[in-house]
Amino acid sequence: MELAARVRKGERRALARLLTLIENDDRDGLEALSALYPHTGQAHLVGVTGASGTGKSTLVNRLAYTLRRGPGSPTVAIVAVDPSSPFSGGAILGDRIRMHDLAGDPGVFIRSMASRGALGGLAAATGGLVAALDGAGFAIVMIETVGAGQSEVDIARTAHTTLVVEAPGLGDEVQAIKAGILEIADILVVNKADLPGADHAVRMLRSTLDTARPTGEAGPAWKPPVLPTVATKGEGVEELAQAIFRHRAFLGETGRLEQFRRDRARAEMEMLLRESLFAYWRNTHADGEFEAALERVLARQVAPRMAVEMLLAGRGA
Amino acid sequence: MELAARVRKGERRALARLLTLIENDDRDGLEALSALYPHTGQAHLVGVTGASGTGKSTLVNRLAYTLRRGPGSPTVAIVAVDPSSPFSGGAILGDRIRMHDLAGDPGVFIRSMASRGALGGLAAATGGLVAALDGAGFAIVMIETVGAGQSEVDIARTAHTTLVVEAPGLGDEVQAIKAGILEIADILVVNKADLPGADHAVRMLRSTLDTARPTGEAGPAWKPPVLPTVATKGEGVEELAQAIFRHRAFLGETGRLEQFRRDRARAEMEMLLRESLFAYWRNTHADGEFEAALERVLARQVAPRMAVEMLLAGRGA
Numbered sequence: 001m002e003l004a005a006r007v008r009k010g011e012r013r014a015l016a017r018l019l020t021l022i023e024n025d026d027r028d029g030l031e032a033l034s035a036l037y038p039h040t041g042q043a044h045l046v047g048v049t050g051a052s053g054t055g056k057s058t059l060v061n062r063l064a065y066t067l068r069r070g071p072g073s074p075t076v077a078i079v080a081v082d083p084s085s086p087f088s089g090g091a092i093l094g095d096r097i098r099m100h101d102l103a104g105d106p107g108v109f110i111r112s113m114a115s116r117g118a119l120g121g122l123a124a125a126t127g128g129l130v131a132a133l134d135g136a137g138f139a140i141v142m143i144e145t146v147g148a149g150q151s152e153v154d155i156a157r158t159a160h161t162t163l164v165v166e167a168p169g170l171g172d173e174v175q176a177i178k179a180g181i182l183e184i185a186d187i188l189v190v191n192k193a194d195l196p197g198a199d200h201a202v203r204m205l206r207s208t209l210d211t212a213r214p215t216g217e218a219g220p221a222w223k224p225p226v227l228p229t230v231a232t233k234g235e236g237v238e239e240l241a242q243a244i245f246r247h248r249a250f251l252g253e254t255g256r257l258e259q260f261r262r263d264r265a266r267a268e269m270e271m272l273l274r275e276s277l278f279a280y281w282r283n284t285h286a287d288g289e290f291e292a293a294l295e296r297v298l299a300r301q302v303a304p305r306m307a308v309e310m311l312l313a314g315r316g317a
Numbered sequence: 318m319e320l321a322a323r324v325r326k327g328e329r330r331a332l333a334r335l336l337t338l339i340e341n342d343d344r345d346g347l348e349a350l351s352a353l354y355p356h357t358g359q360a361h362l363v364g365v366t367g368a369s370g371t372g373k374s375t376l377v378n379r380l381a382y383t384l385r386r387g388p389g390s391p392t393v394a395i396v397a398v399d400p401s402s403p404f405s406g407g408a409i410l411g412d413r414i415r416m417h418d419l420a421g422d423p424g425v426f427i428r429s430m431a432s433r434g435a436l437g438g439l440a441a442a443t444g445g446l447v448a449a450l451d452g453a454g455f456a457i458v459m460i461e462t463v464g465a466g467q468s469e470v471d472i473a474r475t476a477h478t479t480l481v482v483e484a485p486g487l488g489d490e491v492q493a494i495k496a497g498i499l500e501i502a503d504i505l506v507v508n509k510a511d512l513p514g515a516d517h518a519v520r521m522l523r524s525t526l527d528t529a530r531p532t533g534e535a536g537p538a539w540k541p542p543v544l545p546t547v548a549t550k551g552e553g554v555e556e557l558a559q560a561i562f563r564h565r566a567f568l569g570e571t572g573r574l575e576q577f578r579r580d581r582a583r584a585e586m587e588m589l590l591r592e593s594l595f596a597y598w599r600n601t602h603a604d605g606e607f608e609a610a611l612e613r614v615l616a617r618q619v620a621p622r623m624a625v626e627m628l629l630a631g632r633g634a
Binding site for chain 2: 030033034037038039040041128131261262265266268269270272273274276277278280281290293294297298300301302303304305306307308309311312
C-alpha cells in the first residue's frame, strides 16, 4: 500500500520498483497494483507497432517530445517491448542525441521490457505495466512493439489507438502486412518519408486500406489515415499527434471507448481465469502425472481428449 | 465401439456419421474416436492454405487425383475448412466436371467443414476429424483452409507438410504474406502459372524465402521449394506430389516427425486441459458470479487479477 502511495505522489524510483515487481509476478507488486487500480482508466493507451528498420523508436521519442510541447503538455510513459529497441540496451549508447531530447523531463517515463518466456506471460505482464503507468497518472501511455507475431498484435490490441509504422521499400511493406497488422491499424504511418518510394508506399497503403478494410461494424466508421513522417527531423509528427487526439475523440463520441473497455476487461479476466486454473492444476498435481498421460497418448493407447478427462477425473491416464 | 469397427472396415456411411458426431462434440463420437486412436499416426497430414482466388480447391482435387494414379495409389481424405470451398455447398453445382474426376473412387473421401463458433472450437474439432480419418486408414489426409487468420494457421500447423498456395498478381501475394503464413510453408505453390506475372511471383517468393526464412533450427534444414502449377490442366501437380513425398522422407530421416508428434500431442493436451478446466469452472459457477466480478472491475473497485483470485477462492469479487 505504501508503494502505491509513493507511486501516486510521483516518485519515479517507487514506480520503477513497482514495474519490476509486476514483471517478476511478485505478490507485493500485485497488491500495489490493486491499490492503484481505482486510479486507472484515465490514460489514453497508444500502441505503436512496426518492423525493425522503420524508425519506430525514433518516431515514438519524437512523438513524446512533440506531445510534451503541445497543448496541455500531457505526461507520457513509454513501454518498449521490442528487445531490439534502443531503450532495452545495446543501441542506447549509439543514440545519445535522440534520448537527450527526453532526458531530464519529469513528465516522461520510459521502461523497456525484454521479450521473455511464454507469450501469454508477456501479454499479461505488459497489461500490468500499462495499468501501473495509467494508475501512476500518466496521461498518455505508449506501448511500442516490434509487431512481428501474434503476441505483439495482442499487445497492440490492448491500446485504444494503434499506430502501424511503415517505411518505403518492398521489404518493409511485406513485413508490416504480415500477421494482419494492417487490420489493427487505427493510424498508418509511413516514416522515412524523405526516402525514394515513400509516395508509392503511401498510395499503396491507402488503396490497400480502401479495398481490404472490413466494414462490419455498425455506426460511423473510422477511416485510418495514412500519414507520412520523417521522425529524425520531426516532420509530420505534429499531424500524427493530432490524428491520435482525433481518434481518441472519435472513440469517446461514438461510445466505442466504453465498449472497448468492457470487451478488454472481459477478455483479460477470462485469460487470467484460464491461466490461473491451469497453473493451479499443475501446482496441485505431480509433473509425472501429465507426462505419463502424454506418453500413453504418444503410444496411441489413449486419445488426447480421453487422457485429459482421465487426468481431470483423478484416474491418471 | 461398433461404430469404430465399421469405420475400420471401410464403411463410408459409418465414417460420415462419426465425423458428424465429432463435429457436434457428441459423447458417442468421442468414444468411437478413442477406440480408433490406436490405429492413428499412420497417415501423412498435408495442410493446404491460401487465399480464395488462388485455385486452391482445384489444386487439392487435382493433387488427390494425381496421388491416386501415382505409385502405391495411396488413399486420400480431404477436410475442407474453407466455407467458400466448392466442397461446402454453393459452388459445388457449378463445378461438376472437377468433382467428376474424384467421384466414385472409393479411395477418396471428402468432408467439408463450416467455419463456426469459437476459433479454439474449430481447431479442436478439426483435430478430431483428422484423427478419425487417420484412424479410418487413409494414407494421406489433406486439410484445406482459406488461410486468412490465426486459426487457419493453427489448423495448418497440425499438418506434417504445409503447402501455401499463391497465384500471380499483387493482391494475392499480399493476401498470402498476411498472417505470416509464408513462415509456415514447407512447399510454396504458384498456381495459375499460365497467367502473366507468374514468373515474377515465383522469383519474388524465392527471394523472400531466401532472405526471410529463419535458420534457427539445428540439423539439416528443409529449403521450401517454390513450384509453379496449372491445376486446371494438371501441370506441375506430379512434381508437387513428389515434393510432398520428399518432405515426408526428410521429416522421417531427420527425426523431426517424432519430435513434431511429441510437440503436437503436448500442445493438444495442454489446450484441452485448459479448455476443460475453464468449462468445468463455468459449469459449476453461476454466470452472475463472473459478471458481477466484471462489473466491479469496470467500476475500478478491484483489479482484474485480484477479481480472478477472489473468484477462485470462492469469495465472489
